[in-house]
Amino acid sequence: MPTVEDLVKGLLAGNRRALSRLLTLIENDTPVGRRALAALYSRSGSAHTIGLTGSAGSGKSTLSGALARELRRRGKTLGIVAIDPTSPFSQGAILGDRIRMQDLTSDPEVFLRSMATRGNLGGLAPSTAGVVTALDAFGKDVVLVETVGAGQDEVEVAAMADTTVVVVTPGTGDDVQAMKAGIMEIADILVVNKSDLPNADLLARQLASIVDASPHERRTPILKTAGALNEGIDALADAIDEHRAYISQAGVREAHRLEQARHQVLALARQRLIDRLLAQHATDGRLDALVERVAARVLDPHSAADELIS
Amino acid sequence: MTDEKIRVLIAKPGLDGHDRGAKVVARALRDAGMEVIYTGIRQTPEMIAEAALQEDVDVIGLSILSGAHMELFPRVVKALRDREIAPDEVLLFAGGIIPDADIEPLKKTGFQAIFGPGTSTEDIIKFVREWAATRPARAT
Numbered sequence: 001m002p003t004v005e006d007l008v009k010g011l012l013a014g015n016r017r018a019l020s021r022l023l024t025l026i027e028n029d030t031p032v033g034r035r036a037l038a039a040l041y042s043r044s045g046s047a048h049t050i051g052l053t054g055s056a057g058s059g060k061s062t063l064s065g066a067l068a069r070e071l072r073r074r075g076k077t078l079g080i081v082a083i084d085p086t087s088p089f090s091q092g093a094i095l096g097d098r099i100r101m102q103d104l105t106s107d108p109e110v111f112l113r114s115m116a117t118r119g120n121l122g123g124l125a126p127s128t129a130g131v132v133t134a135l136d137a138f139g140k141d142v143v144l145v146e147t148v149g150a151g152q153d154e155v156e157v158a159a160m161a162d163t164t165v166v167v168v169t170p171g172t173g174d175d176v177q178a179m180k181a182g183i184m185e186i187a188d189i190l191v192v193n194k195s196d197l198p199n200a201d202l203l204a205r206q207l208a209s210i211v212d213a214s215p216h217e218r219r220t221p222i223l224k225t226a227g228a229l230n231e232g233i234d235a236l237a238d239a240i241d242e243h244r245a246y247i248s249q250a251g252v253r254e255a256h257r258l259e260q261a262r263h264q265v266l267a268l269a270r271q272r273l274i275d276r277l278l279a280q281h282a283t284d285g286r287l288d289a290l291v292e293r294v295a296a297r298v299l300d301p302h303s304a305a306d307e308l309i310s
Numbered sequence: 311m312t313d314e315k316i317r318v319l320i321a322k323p324g325l326d327g328h329d330r331g332a333k334v335v336a337r338a339l340r341d342a343g344m345e346v347i348y349t350g351i352r353q354t355p356e357m358i359a360e361a362a363l364q365e366d367v368d369v370i371g372l373s374i375l376s377g378a379h380m381e382l383f384p385r386v387v388k389a390l391r392d393r394e395i396a397p398d399e400v401l402l403f404a405g406g407i408i409p410d411a412d413i414e415p416l417k418k419t420g421f422q423a424i425f426g427p428g429t430s431t432e433d434i435i436k437f438v439r440e441w442a443a444t445r446p447a448r449a450t
Contacts, residue, residue, distance in 0.1 A: 004449040017394050020366040021448045026316055032449050092340035099350045099408060105360050112364055116315075116345050 004032040011138055016111065019138050023113055026130040037058045037079040037130050040137040043145035047079070047136035047143045048244055051161030053123055053183065058167045059193040061100040063227035064146045068104055070237045071142055077109040079135030079143040083125050095115075097146065111135065123147035123154030124250035126271070127221025127262055132160065149185060159263035163243045165189045165236070168207070170199040184210075187220055189239050195232065214274070218246060281308060316344040316442045318369040321349045323386060326376035331405060335371060338431035339438065344369075355382060359389035365398065368436055368445060375421045379416070401441045404439045406428065417428040 001008075002018075004025065010018025022040075026057075052067070054060050061082065068078055082097030093116035104110045112133075115125040123146060125131075135143045147157050158164045177211035182267035190211070194205045204222050211220045221239050225232035247253050281287040290308055293299040299307075316360040318321055320336045326420050329351050336346045336386070362370055372379075372386065383404065387397060397420030405418065413424045423437055 001446060007449050017363060020363055024317075024366045025448055086345075087340065090341045090343050092343045092405050094336060094340050095345060095346045095347045095365075098347065098352075102349075102357065105357050105364075114347055114365060118315075 002060065004036050005039070008036055011040070011134065015218060017109065018061070019111075019134060022134055022169065023131050026134055027125070027127045029127055029130075033127075033130070036135060036286030040134055044133045044136035047132075047140050048142045048240075049132055049160065049162045049279060050138070050142060050165045050240060051147065051157035052144065052167065053147040053150045053154065053157050053164065053168075053186075054167030054191075054193070055172065056170045058149075058172075059227045060146050060149070060167055061097050061193070063167060063193055063225060063233075064097075064144060065101040065104065066225075066227045066233045067236060068110065070099065070233045071144075071187045072104075072107060072110065076137070076141040076238065078104075078111070079132075079138070079140035079141065080104075080110065080112040081128060081131055081135070081145045082112065083115050083117060083128065083146060083148045085148050086118050091118075103148060103288070111138070117148050121154070124152040124156050124160065130158050155183055155186045156267075159260055159267075162247060163188050163240050165191055165240070167193045168198045168203065169190045169194045170203045188243050189236070190222045191232075191236060192219055192222065193227055196226045196229060200224060216278050247257070277309065312360065314435035316369065316438065317365060317366060318344050318346045318371060318438070319349065319350045319358070320346055320363050320371045320373070320392040321353045321361065322359060322373050323353050323355060323382045324374060324378045325352060325378050326374065327351050328375050329373070331375075332371075335373070335405065335431060335434060338435060342435045342439075345424070346436070353383035355389040358386050359393050359395070360391060362395060362400065363393045366448075368442060369401040369403070370403040371434075372402075372406075374404065374408070379404065379406070379408055380412055383416055383421065384419050397401045401445075402439065404433075405434075 007018045007022050011022055020289055052060055052064055081187050081247060084093055084097060084128055086093045094117060095113055095114035096111060101112060104112060113131060115131065117127060122125045128145060132145060132155045134142050143159060145157060147154060164186050166183055190207055192200050201271050203288055204224055207222050211222060223235050223239055225236055247256055287308065290304040294301050294304045318339050320332050322332050336348045339346050347361065347367060349361050372383065402421050403423040403425065406422055408424050408426065416424060426435055
């Protein structure tokens with residue numbers, strides 16, 4: 001059996017099997033996985049990370065596939081992380097994103113990894129950032145992360161990606177939906193996908209009026225694509241390049257990376273605290289006792305939470 | 311979360327388009343708490359091995375109804391070996407229409423079980439779990 005250091009050496013030498021095994025260890029958040037991540041972290045940071053998010057059925061996988069093909073045409077090597085939901089009942093998952101990216105499988109410069117959310121909210125899997133770090137250290141030019149079908153509030157991807165692309169489709173709500181806080185606000189690029197459907201132009205205009213009213217210095221571009229017809233993909237790749245140039249300016253990238261690092265450290269610390277608490281009280285029965293009192297309305301949830309962490 | 315999830319690849323090599331059985335098995339393994347990568351129909355042996363490599367699966371289940379298993383299955387094993395995945399590192403099983411006479415030769419190539427029509431999904435789950443309980447760690 002190899003040591004984790006052997007695998008790290010293999011990854012850095014370009015061995016895909018070593019990369020893949022390390023991704024599993026990182027995803028499972030094992031002690032050796034953490035050791036690998038610690039060794040790889042300083043070797044990462046050169047890949048451009050693209051986050052692609054949007055609601056279920058908005059065409060993210062198809063669009064990701066089309067975008068990946070375009071980036072390959074432009075000579076970029078690619079890591080793709082595709083996330084699908086874990087069942088809250090069985091903790092199992094069906095990961096089906098490879099189906100729409102079949103042809104990319106035979107390209108040796110593309111490495112596609114599917115991940116399940118494993119109970120994480122926010123649109124990503126708990127170890128997505130670590131998996132991205134490993135693909136980055138492996139030497140991929142671009143790492144494309146496709147979130148689980150996201151609603152309005154799954155904004156975690158923006159804290160991890162250099163460029164966040166939000167995908168919307170016509171016929172999914174009026175312009176007040178678009179004005180709501182959350183997912184619309186994290187977009188560096190807004191994409192109206194399935195632009196062959198009626199009302200795509202209307203939606204693009206509504207989005208434009210909202211973007212114009214935004215106080216940000218950089219205007220969020222709005223693009224129309226039809227992933228399944230391979231339309232508008234060129235322009236999307238161009239817009240991603242432009243955003244990359246924008247954040248490469250002195251000051252912008254540093255601020256962005258600081259923000260990302262802060263978010264990552266806090267998210268991990270939060271998770272550690274929760275794990276520690278649960279490990280403690282799942283066994284001593286204190287959590288169960290509190291939950292029962294809350295369910296019986298003897299105790300309110302806030303007081304119960306206070307008691308749990310006291 | 312440090313639990314070791316069982317990751318399974320379910321794939322259909324060759325040209326038959328009937329994926330009902332493969333989907334039933336994929337769904338059953340999901341409901342048993344496993345993470346199932348489903349690649350769909352019309353997979354070449356190379357695509358299957360490549361998916362197994364990139365997804366680092368513990369288990370590969372192939373479904374075939376076309377009768378081409380004696381041709382395609384050994385090619386899957388070879389494509390795995392080409393990627394440094396030895397047959398004893400993954401649990402390889404198959405299902406579909408496979409005559410009894412072919413079962414022994416397939417087992418010699420590295421398939422650990424062949425599940426014919428009428429197999430209960432419970433048996434498949436049990437088989438996978440028992441194998442997973444003995445699998446070695448990926449690294450120390």
